[in-house]
Every structure is written in structure tokens, then in C-alpha cells.
């Protein structure tokens with residue numbers, strides 16, 4: 001059976017970062033592993049180039065959209081080429097073949113009755129000219145981008161009958177417990193589907209940067225919704241809707257995605273495929289999120305790790321090794337330079353690099369660099385059997401994408417080798433005249449290294465080719481069969497000297513991430529204290545709980561000139577009653593549905609016989625009083641500080 005492995009197609013609105021690199025590394029490693037085993041394999045990556053987001057990014061950069069997309073798409077492709085990523089196809093959603101395939105899919109779904117025309121009713125921000133789903137609105141009404149009030153607007157749209165697939169999807173998840181890996185992730189998908197699926201708007205009329213409608217629809221004011229267009233790349237890349245020449249690779253064996261886009265891949269995508277009467281991918285492999293030094297990476301923080309920078313300084317294969325070894329698949333991972341350097345020095349330099357150097361050194365001294373396996377079985381049958389045990393255990397880890405377990409297990413080979421060297425001490429055996437035994441130990445280690453380099457090849461292709469070259473063989477499916485499946489020993493060969501593969505890293509080579517402004521140390525504060533006794537410690541400030549509140553109701557307090565009675569939502573179970581002396585400056589009506597800042601941990605007090613459970617922040621001068629409000633809408637209860 002053939003193997004088809006995909007990465008998401010990346011948006012062309014910015015350069016690649018380490019998260020993109022991780023998905024691409026893991027997919028590349030699995031593709032290489034399958035090829036090594038002799039499987040017919042197709043590995044796809046590419047770029048997602050349509051939609052309003054890209055159009056806007058191009059505008060911000062002052063470039064025509066296509067030109068902008070061309071540039072960023074090329075930067076992804078060049079990076080992957082630089083990194084030796086072994087993709088079979090790099091798809092762009094602006095490719096003509098892709099557009100034809102998307103139109104064909106649309107026609108097929110329409111003919112089946114799964115697409116119908118109606119009106120999209122949604123929250124529209126006129127200023128941003130964008131629809132927002134209810135879930136993204138701030139307090140159910142405000143635009144998450146500019147904070148302005150959104151309007152409910154109707155736009156003509158074609159809809160995909162997603163609701164029809166709710167039961168079919170749920171049944172599919174039940175019957176295929178490994179559809180989403182790791183298995184633990186399926187619950188969030190099931191809950192979402194079980195909560196009810198609404199039909200999906202799959203076209204837009206508010207912008208033009210997208211795949212046009214098929215001619216047969218005779219309706220050019222619509223363009224395709226970017227996720228319909230994007231998801232279909234996985235089949236258009238195989239020729240769907242055109243020459244279909246590679247469609248026999250479908251269904252995909254594993255589609256790698258970050259957990260951020262699991263919903264699209266585990267709900268919309270299978271529903272589209274069901275509608276097209278195509279089989280579903282075997283696995284959606286959803287991996288976790290990478291942070292840097294424990295912090296979310298973002299352009300504004302300036303802490304994004306550029307994979308090119310790391311690779312230039314430390315070597316791309318070291319980076320691949322680190323990322324695939326560091327995190328259990330599915331869990332979040334953290335990139336810290338210290339952890340990275342520690343792994344290079346201890347696991348790559350000490351465990352692997354030194355072993356190769358040691359046998360080059362020993363065989364040079366003892367046998368003029370000639371290594372012969374003829375006596376290995378006699379002196380090292382125990383080690384050979386341990387070695388084979390490790391090798392036999394590896395496949396299941398890679399098939400489950402557990403690269404960290406795969407590598408952890410693989411590293412046991414080096415322990416076996418090092419232990420054999422310590423126990424058999426070839427230098428002592430040579431002194432005692434037991435040359436055969438000494439040379440058998442050196443040959444055992446060479447055999448272990450040969451196997452380790454074959455199995456490590458999918459993760460570190462070039463480095464392992466260098467090791468194999470030193471050991472006079474080539475890593476390919478034939479050597480995989482010979483050494484891993486049939487367990488043959490290396491025939492006699494002359495080992496080559498190689499420069500150290502993993503020079504030790506003594507100090508960090510990359511600039512550390514900019515730190516978030518640290519709090520002033522206490523000593524410094526004390527110094528200032530001497531000058532001004534009014535200053536407080538930061539902790540004293542945080543004793544006050546300040547929160548954003550939304551005024552739900554407001555009314556005048558009868559017989560009071562100053563007081564208004566407000567019901568304020570602080571994100572708690574029920575609103576708080578706040579009695580505020582602001583009636584001279586604000587009417588009750590104008591306060592409703594606005595946001596204010598509230599001291600939330602004041603002891604409740606009675607004012608005119610009514611409980612007040614908080615205090616508003618306001619500024620007052622000779623011109624009057626004004627309330628302190630958040631600059632943009634925030635969720636009720638958001639802490640201020």
C-alpha cells in the first residue's frame with residue numbers, strides 16, 4: 001500500500017517560523033522513514049494564498065496580491081529546499097490545476113445537493129468590511145479588531161450542508177478510534193460535532209481574492225471560502241479534477257496539522273470528502289504548540305524563533321533532532337537554547353559522535369582501519385540479541401508518530417555499544433594478545449553504528465550518510481533490508497576517518513529572546529523609597545483587584561441627586577450592584593452596555609440603604625468627571641494591572 005503524507009499549506013502572510021518547521025520536519029521524517037522501508041510514498045507541502053487576510057497583508061506591504069503571494073511562497077519553498085525537505089510536490093493554491101480541482105469539487109458537491117444558495121447572516125464590521133462569527137465577538141457585539149459595534153448584515157452565500165454530516169461524522173469517529181492521533185484529541189472534536197453543526201458558508205461576495213466559481217454556476221460575484229479552497233489542496237495536488245494521475249495515493253496515510261487547525265481537518269475536511277464520495281485520511285496527526293523559553297511566540301514580543309537562523313548557527317539536522325526528540329507528539333513543546341545545546345552536547349556529541357571516533361581510533365591502532373565482523377557472533381551474541389530487540393521495537397513508535405520515543409529507544413543502541421567497550425576493554429585485550437576478541441568488539445560497535453545510522457536516517461539524513469560512508473555502505477532500502485530486516489552483519493571493510501560530526505557547543509550562539517521588562521528589584525525600590533515616602537511596593541498595588549466591567553442595567557436612585565444604581569457584569573455568576581455618585585455627569589441610559597473599570601475587592605458598603613459591591617474608577621477635575629474605560633472592548637471580568 002502506498003503512503004501519502006501531508007503538512008498544512010502555510011499562509012503566505014509572513015515568514016516561516018519554528019512551528020512551521022516542526023510540522024514540516026516531522027512529516028519529512030515520516031515520509032523518509034516510509035521510503036526507507038520501501039513504501040511508495042508521496043509527500044506534499046505548499047502554501048495557502050487566497051482570502052482576505054492575504055489580500056490585506058499584501059496591501060499593508062504595498063504590493064499587488066499575486067506578487068506578494070509569489071514572494072512569500074518562494075521564501076517557504078526556498079527554506080524547505082535549503083533544509084533538504086524531501087517533498088514530492090509543493091502546491092500553491094494559486095496554481096491553475098488547483099483552482100480547476102476546487103471548481104470541480106464545488107460542482108460535484110452542488111450536483112449532489114450538498115451546496116445550496118441562501119443568505120449569510122452574520123456580524124459585520126463596516127469599518128473592517130469583515131464578517132465575524134459570534135464566537136469571536138467581544139461581549140457578543142463588538143468587533144475583535146477595531147472595537148466598533150458590529151451590525152447584523154445579510155450577504156448572499158452558498159452553503160455546504162455540514163449539518164447533514166453530523167451523525168455520519170460521529171459514527172465515523174466511533175468506528176475509527178485512530179482517525180485523530182493522539183487519541184486523546186478526538187474528544188474535543190466529538191464534543192464540537194455533538195454540540196450541533198451548522199451549515200457552512202463556502203463562498204464570499206465581499207472580496208475577490210479567491211478561487212472563482214465554476215463557469216457552470218453562472219454566478220461570478222462569489223469566490224470560494226478560503227478553507228474550502230485550502231483543504232481541497234490535499235487532493236488537487238494528486239490531480240483531482242484534472243488528470244487524476246496520482247489519485248491512487250489517496251486516501252492519505254497521515255495528515256499532520258497543528259492543534260490550532262484540528263477542527264478544520266477533523267470535521268470540515270472529512271465532511272467534504274464524504275460529499276465527494278472519497279475515502280477519509282487514515283490519520284490526522286495533531287501536534288502541540290511550540291513556545292520559546294516558556295512564552296508564546298509573537299512578532300510583537302520579538303521572540304519568534306526563525307528556523308533559518310537556528311539552522312545557520314547550529315545545523316538544521318541538530319534542530320530536527322532536538323525538536324523531534326524533545327516533545328511527545330501531541331504535547332506542547334518549548335524551545336530553549338539551553339535545552340537545545342544540552343541535547344546536542346550530551347546525546348549527539350557524547351553518545352553518538354564519540355562512539356564513531358572511538359572505533360575509528362581503535363581500528364586505526366589495532367588493525368590498520370580494517371573492520372571485520374567474522375568473530376562478532378562468538379564474543380558478542382548477547383549484545384547482538386539486545387541490539388536486535390531494540391531495532392524490532394522501533395517501528396511502532398514511528399508509525400504512531402512518537403518520534404521522541406523512537407529516538408529514546410534508538411539511543412539504547414549506544415548504551416549497548418558503550419557498555420560492551422567498557423566490559424571488554426579492547427585496549428586490555430590487545431595487551432593480553434587477545435586480538436580477535438578486541439577486534440570483535442570494535443566490529444560489534446561498527447555494526448551497531450551502521451544500524452543506528454540507518455534508523456536515524458529519516459531524522460538526520462546527511463549526518464547519517466556521512467556515518468554510513470565512513471562504514472563503507474549506503475543507506476537505502478537495500479541496506480535497510482539487509483541490516484535491519486535480515487540482520488546481516490557488515491562484511492569486512494576499511495573505515496574512513498571523518499571530522500567530528502557534532503563539535504561540542506561551549507556557549508549559546510544565538511541571541512536570547514528579548515525579556516519582558518522585569519520588575520525593579522527590591523533594593524532599587526528601597527533606594528527610591530528614601531527619596532519619596534509615598535511610593536509603594538508593586539505587591540501593594542496588586543492587593544487591589546481592578547477589573548473590566550460591563551454595565552448591564554442602570555437606573556437613578558430615587559431622591560438622590562448624585563447616585564445611580566448599576567448592575568455590572570464582572571464575568572461572575574451574577575452581576576454586581578454598584579452604587580455610584582456620577583448622576584450629575586452621566587445619564588442611566590447612556591451607561592447601559594458600556595464598559596467601565598471597577599475595584600472588585602472592596603468590602604461591600606451600604607449607600608442610602610442599598611448594598612454597593614464595588615467602586616468605579618473615574619477622573620475628576622474642574623471640568624467635571626469622566627469614567628475610566630478600557631480603550632478597546634474587553635471581556636467582562638478581565639483583570640487590570
Ligand code: ME8
Pocket residue numbers: 007008009010011012018019020022023048230231233256257258259260261288289290291297
Ligand atoms: O493555518 N507551534 O496556516 P498557518 C507549532 N493555511 N506549530 C505551529 C506553530 C507553533 N507555534 N505555529 C504554526 C494555516 N505552526 C492554514 C492551513 S491547511 C489546509 C491550511 C504550524 O500558516 C502548525 O502546523 O497559520 C499549524 O497548524 C500551522 O503551522 C498553521 O500554519
